[in-house]
Amino acid sequence: MSGVAIQSCGACGRSWQFRRAACPACGSSSVAEAEAGGGGTVWSVTTVLRAPLPELDVPGGYGIALVTLDEGPRIMCRAEAGISIGDRVRVALGEDGLPRASRA
Amino acid sequence: MAHLTGVAVTPFGKHPGRGPVDLMEEAALSALADAGLPREAVDGLVSGYATTYPHLMMGTVMAERLAIRPRHAHQAQVGGATGAVGIILARHLIAAGACRHVLVVGGENRLTGQSRDDAVKTLAGVGHPVHEVPLGASIPAYYALVAARHLHETGASEADLAELAVLMRRHAAAHPGAQLTKPITVADVMASKPIATPLKFLDCCPISDGAAAVIVSAEPLQGAAIRIAGWGEAHTHQHVSEMPDDLGLGAKLAAAQAFDTAGRSAADMRLLGLYDSFTATLAVFLEALGFAAPGRAGPAAHDGRFSREGRYPLNLHGGLMSYGHPGVAGFLAHVVEVVRQMRGEAGERQVADAPLAYCHADGGVFSSHAGFVLERTA
Numbered sequence: 228m229s230g231v232a233i234q235s236c237g238a239c240g241r242s243w244q245f246r247r248a249a250c251p252a253c254g255s256s257s258v259a260e261a262e263a264g265g266g267g268t269v270w271s272v273t274t275v276l277r278a279p280l281p282e283l284d285v286p287g288g289y290g291i292a293l294v295t296l297d298e299g300p301r302i303m304c305r306a307e308a309g310i311s312i313g314d315r316v317r318v319a320l321g322e323d324g325l326p327r328a329s330r331a
Numbered sequence: 332m333a334h335l336t337g338v339a340v341t342p343f344g345k346h347p348g349r350g351p352v353d354l355m356e357e358a359a360l361s362a363l364a365d366a367g368l369p370r371e372a373v374d375g376l377v378s379g380y381a382t383t384y385p386h387l388m389m390g391t392v393m394a395e396r397l398a399i400r401p402r403h404a405h406q407a408q409v410g411g412a413t414g415a416v417g418i419i420l421a422r423h424l425i426a427a428g429a430c431r432h433v434l435v436v437g438g439e440n441r442l443t444g445q446s447r448d449d450a451v452k453t454l455a456g457v458g459h460p461v462h463e464v465p466l467g468a469s470i471p472a473y474y475a476l477v478a479a480r481h482l483h484e485t486g487a488s489e490a491d492l493a494e495l496a497v498l499m500r501r502h503a504a505a506h507p508g509a510q511l512t513k514p515i516t517v518a519d520v521m522a523s524k525p526i527a528t529p530l531k532f533l534d535c536c537p538i539s540d541g542a543a544a545v546i547v548s549a550e551p552l553q554g555a556a557i558r559i560a561g562w563g564e565a566h567t568h569q570h571v572s573e574m575p576d577d578l579g580l581g582a583k584l585a586a587a588q589a590f591d592t593a594g595r596s597a598a599d600m601r602l603l604g605l606y607d608s609f610t611a612t613l614a615v616f617l618e619a620l621g622f623a624a625p626g627r628a629g630p631a632a633h634d635g636r637f638s639r640e641g642r643y644p645l646n647l648h649g650g651l652m653s654y655g656h657p658g659v660a661g662f663l664a665h666v667v668e669v670v671r672q673m674r675g676e677a678g679e680r681q682v683a684d685a686p687l688a689y690c691h692a693d694g695g696v697f698s699s700h701a702g703f704v705l706e707r708t709a
Contacts, residue, residue, distance in 0.1 A: 278467050
């Protein structure tokens with residue numbers, strides 16, 4: 228498993244990441260906590276070379292991706308260098324607690 | 332029948348020593364003079380917010396500064412769409428009979444009133460506090476994710492996007508109030524420092540000081556009658572993580588409603604004022620709204636479609652990209668330019684004739700959309 232927490236709807240089966248009391252698809256309040264399996268596909272990716280905080284700046288920048296998890300939600304992750312849109316990735320929480328996407 | 336009766340914009344760039352309230356006061360008084368309206372006639376006020384002065388009640392701060400006692404006043408906060416939402420809300424207040432003259436005003440010293448790092452950090456806060464901001468995402472990064480996806484889906488190139496920056500700079504050169512007027516080429520954009528791939532320094536709008544104001548009235552005043560013929564909003568998501576798969580969805584929904592209420596189509600428009608925080612923002616809008624084929628906004632710009640003499644003249648003051656972007660006043664400057672063009676007051680920037688125009692802004696990351704059709708009726 229990935230350590231990435233998601234929520235899923237007991238009524239319609241939809242999954243999402245941002246915490247809600249009711250399903251965004253069908254409105255059911257039958258919401259359960261779940262953990263993403265970790266498999267996903269890169270929807271988009273960028274390399275940030277000008278960080279919002281100077282202390283975050285690193286030579287060569289750092290990658291941020293939006294990954295569509297196999298369960299359905301699209302989530303933001305730190306991204307391994309060199310991954311491209313459409314790539315299959317594994318998402319897991321790093322030591323800093325941030326989700327990271329690396330080549331599957 | 333709401334009309335745009337007064338408009339004003341300050342030069343954008345640096346206004347050292349002047350705060351948001353000072354700048355907004357200047358724009359508001361200029362707009363009142365433009366309308367020929369005494370200040371006591373203003374009975375509605377929608378004020379923007381200022382990152383350099385995060386007051387909770389800017390609406391009443393401005394009413395106090397201007398020594399007016401409106402029947403309605405508040406501070407609107409919808410990011411870059413604030414001015415557009417404010418103008419649409421003014422139309423609604425007038426249609427409801429609640430107000431007759433509504434002042435919509437924005438301005439701040441976003442450039443000189445704080446460090447660049449503070450400005451970037453504040454803006455990054457539109458991201459999700461748990462799932463986005465801690466990753467080191469910034470506004471350019473959020474938009475870069477959309478830009479990369481747009482290029483992937485359409486086959487457009489970074490050089491195609493660069494054409495839009497070149498166009499905005501060319502337009503700004505004809506406006507004495509513009510912040511950035513030095514001509515640039517596609518090669519200059521391509522060679523500029525990468526910020527968040529595929530966006531480079533010259534794909535991004537600058538940070539600016541400045542202010543702008545628009546007065547919306549129940550009837551035309553002096554000069555040409557410019558009516559708000561149609562309006563639309565769409566709020567599809569807040570965070571880019573939850574953005575719809577269709578990158579242009581919010582823009583399409585708001586524009587469809589605006590054209591529908593106006594009884595017009597995109598093809599009827601003769602002038603455009605579109606929010607252009609980044610080159611990719613403009614590309615997504617132009618293509619979603621049908622002013623360019625998917626992936627072809629850049630080539631269409633290169634071919635002159637959005638120039639003063641073109642089919643759809645666009646942001647003839649230079650847009651956010653080159654006139655500048657001080658926050659809420661950024662898009663209000665687009666509206667000021669459109670109104671001046673429709674009146675025939677744009678001097679060397681003047682288009683041949685623009686009886687119909689479309690204005691559109693987004694706030695957040697393509698999150699909140701507001702668009703309206705303006706029609707010159709007399």
